[in-house]
Amino acid sequence: MSTAAAAMADAHRREWAQVLAATVRVTRDLGLAEECVQDAYAAALVDWTANGVPANPGAWLNTAARRNALDLLRRSRTLRSKLHLLVEPVEAAEPARDDRLRLVFLCCHPALSVEAQIALTLRLVCGVSTAGIADAFLVTETTMAARLTRAKKKIAAAGIPFRMPGPAELPDRLDAVLTVLHLAFTAGHTAPAGPELTDDDLAGRAVDLARLLHLLLPGEREVCGLLALMLAGYARRGSRQGEGLLRLSEQDRSLWDRELIAEADRLVVAALRGGRPGRFALQAAIAALHATAPSYEDTDWSQILVLYGELARVWPSPVVALNRAVALAMADGPEAGLAEVVALEGDERLAGYHYLPAVKADLLRRLGRFGEAAVAYERALALVGNEVERAFLRGQLAQLGR
Numbered sequence: 001m002s003t004a005a006a007a008m009a010d011a012h013r014r015e016w017a018q019v020l021a022a023t024v025r026v027t028r029d030l031g032l033a034e035e036c037v038q039d040a041y042a043a044a045l046v047d048w049t050a051n052g053v054p055a056n057p058g059a060w061l062n063t064a065a066r067r068n069a070l071d072l073l074r075r076s077r078t079l080r081s082k083l084h085l086l087v088e089p090v091e092a093a094e095p096a097r098d099d100r101l102r103l104v105f106l107c108c109h110p111a112l113s114v115e116a117q118i119a120l121t122l123r124l125v126c127g128v129s130t131a132g133i134a135d136a137f138l139v140t141e142t143t144m145a146a147r148l149t150r151a152k153k154k155i156a157a158a159g160i161p162f163r164m165p166g167p168a169e170l171p172d173r174l175d176a177v178l179t180v181l182h183l184a185f186t187a188g189h190t191a192p193a194g195p196e197l198t199d200d201d202l203a204g205r206a207v208d209l210a211r212l213l214h215l216l217l218p219g220e221r222e223v224c225g226l227l228a229l230m231l232a233g234y235a236r237r238g239s240r241q242g243e244g245l246l247r248l249s250e251q252d253r254s255l256w257d258r259e260l261i262a263e264a265d266r267l268v269v270a271a272l273r274g275g276r277p278g279r280f281a282l283q284a285a286i287a288a289l290h291a292t293a294p295s296y297e298d299t300d301w302s303q304i305l306v307l308y309g310e311l312a313r314v315w316p317s318p319v320v321a322l323n324r325a326v327a328l329a330m331a332d333g334p335e336a337g338l339a340e341v342v343a344l345e346g347d348e349r350l351a352g353y354h355y356l357p358a359v360k361a362d363l364l365r366r367l368g369r370f371g372e373a374a375v376a377y378e379r380a381l382a383l384v385g386n387e388v389e390r391a392f393l394r395g396q397l398a399q400l401g402r
Contacts, residue, residue, distance in 0.1 A: 004048035011057040012041065013201050016127035019061045021099030024162050026069040030106075030152045033065075034124065036072065040064035100125060101212050102164055108176040109160050116151040121180045122187070123148055126205045135193040138385070170217075177213070178226050178280060181206050185230050189237075193385035197241055207234055214267075221271045225280030228267035232287035235260035245392040249296040261291045279315035282307055301330040318347045319355075326359055334366040354383035358393065365400070374400045 019040065023033040040061050054060040107120040119137065122128040128136075134144035165173045188203030210227040217223050235257040240246055268288045271281035286307045293299040308324035321344055329337025341360045350356045361376035374397060381393045 002049065004045060004053060007048060007053040007057055008041065008045050011044070011061060012127055013205070015058040015061055017100040017103060017125045017205075018058065019065050020124060021103045021162075022062050023065045023069050024103070025099070026066055027073065028162070030124065030155055031149070032072065033069065034152075036068035037061075037065045039068050100209060101216060102162055104177055104181070104209060104213075105165055105173060106155065106160060106162055108173065108180050109155065110172065110176065111158050111160060112151055112154060114176070114179070116147065116154075117176055118180050118183055119144065119148055120151050122184060122202075125209065126184055126202055128202060135385075136187055136191075138193070164216075174217075174220065174222070178222055181209055181213070182226060182229070182280070185210075185233070189233050190389075191386055195387045197245060197386060197388035198237060200237055203230075203234055203237070206230060221274065222278045222280045224267045225271035225278060225282075225284040228264040228271060228284035229280055229287050231260045231264035231267070232284065232291045235264070235291060241388065244395065245388050248290065253295070256291065261288070264288055265292060277310075277314070279311060282311040282314060286311070299330070301327055305331045318344055318350050319353070322350070322353075322356060322359060329363055329366075334363040338363040338367065352383055354380045354385075354389075356380075357383070361396065365396075370400050374402045378402070 016037070020033055020037045023036050024030060027033045027036065043064055044057070044061060048054070048057075103125050104121060107124055108117045112120070115137070119133050122133050122136070123130065130145050130148065131141045133148075134141045137144060139147075185203050185206035188199040188201070188206060190197060191199050207227075207230050210223070210230050214220075214223050214227050236251065236255075238257070239251040239253070239255040242250075264284065265288050268281070268284045271277060271284055277285070286304055289300055289304055289307070305324065305327040308320065308327050312320050312324060322341065325337045325340035325344070327337075328340060338360065341356065341363060344350055344356060345360075357376045357379035361373045361380060364370075364373035364376060377393055377397045377400070381390060381397070384390050384393060
C-alpha cells in the first residue's frame with residue numbers, strides 16, 4: 001500500500017465520522033453531506049499521491065468536504081430551503097461536545113426502526129461500507145442501499161434536528177444508542193460474515209464512541225457498563241486467533257491487555273453501585289469475571305451463573321438463556337447445561353443462530369455422545385457465516401471422524 005493510500009485508510013478510520021458530522025452542519029442534509037465527504041476522500045487520494053500527505057489530514061478533509069458542500073449548495077440554490085432542516089443552534093450551546101455523538105443520536109432517533117438505526121450508525125458514524133452492512137444483515141448491497149436512502153429521507157422529511165437530546169429526552173433516547181453501539185462493537189468483535197474473525201477498526205470505533213458517551217454522561221451507570229463490557233472484550237483481541245479460532249479456554253492470557261481490563265473493572269464497580277443494575281452493567285460484570293480469572297479452570301462459574309440469572313430477569317432473551325446454559329454446564333456439568341440448550345431449540349428466535357447447535361455439539365461431545373455431537377456441529381456449520389468460525393467447526397467435525 002502506498003504512503004498516500006495508507007494515510008487515507010488511517011484518515012478514514014479516524015476522521016470519517018467527525019468530517020461527516022462537520023459537513024452536516026453545513027448542508028443540514030445527511031445524504032448530501034455523505035456525498036460531499038466521499039468526494040473529499042476521493043480527492044484526497046489523488047492530491048496526497050501527487051503532493052504528499054498533509055500535516056493534518058483531518059483538517060484537509062474537513063476543508064475539502066466543506067468546500068464541496070458549499071459549491072453544491074450554491075449551484076443547487078437549496079441553502080435557503082434547507083435551513084429549516086437539521087437546525088443546529090449547537091455551536092454556542094454545546095462547544096465541548098463531540099459532533100460524532102450528535103450524529104449517533106441522530107442515527108438512533110426513535111422515528112427510525114431499530115434496524116435502520118443500526119444500519120445508519122454503521123454507515124455514517126463507523127464508516128462501514130454499504131456492502132459490509134449488507135453482509136451483516138444478510139441482504140444484498142442493493143437492498144441495503146435502498147434502506148439507507150429511505151432512512152436518510154425520513155430524517156430529512158421529519159426535520160429531525162442535528163443536536164444532542166436535552167436532559168428530558170435523554171432517558172428515552174439513551175437505550176437505543178447503547179444498544180446500537182453494542183451491536184457495532186459485537187459486529188467488530190466477531191464479524192457476522194466474511195473471511196476475517198474480527199474487524200478491529202469497527203470494534204475500536206465503537207469503543208471510542210462509548211468513551212465519548214461516558215465523558216458526556218459519567219454518572220450514567222449503563223454507560224459505564226457498556227464501556228466496561230466493550231473494554232473487557234477488546235482487551236482479548238490479540239489472543240483470539242492462532243492458526244485458527246481459539247476458544248476462551250485456549251487463549252494465552254498473558255496477551256490480554258491488563259490496563260484495559262483494570263479500567264473495565266473500575267467501571268463495573270461504578271455500574272453496579274447504587275441500586276438494581278441494568279443489562280449492560282450485568283454483562284460487564286460477567287465479562288470482567290472472565291477477564292480477571294487467573295485461568296479458565298479458576299473462573300468463578302458459580303458467580304457467573306448467578307449474574308446470568310439476574311441478567312435473564314432484567315433482560316429476558318434467548319441468547320442470555322443460552323449463555324446461562326453454558327455457565328450452568330461449567331458449574332454443574334454438561335448434562336445440566338444440555339437440558340437447557342435442548343429446551344431452547346423450540347425458540348424460533350434462535351432458529352438461525354449457529355451458536356445454539358455449536359454449544360449443543362460441545363456439550364454432547366463432553367458427554368461422549370459423539371454421533372449426536374457431529375450432527376449438531378453439521379447444523380452449526382450450515383448456519384455460520386464467518387469463515388474462521390466455519391473452519392473451527394470443520395475442525396471439530398474432523399476430530400469426530402466426519
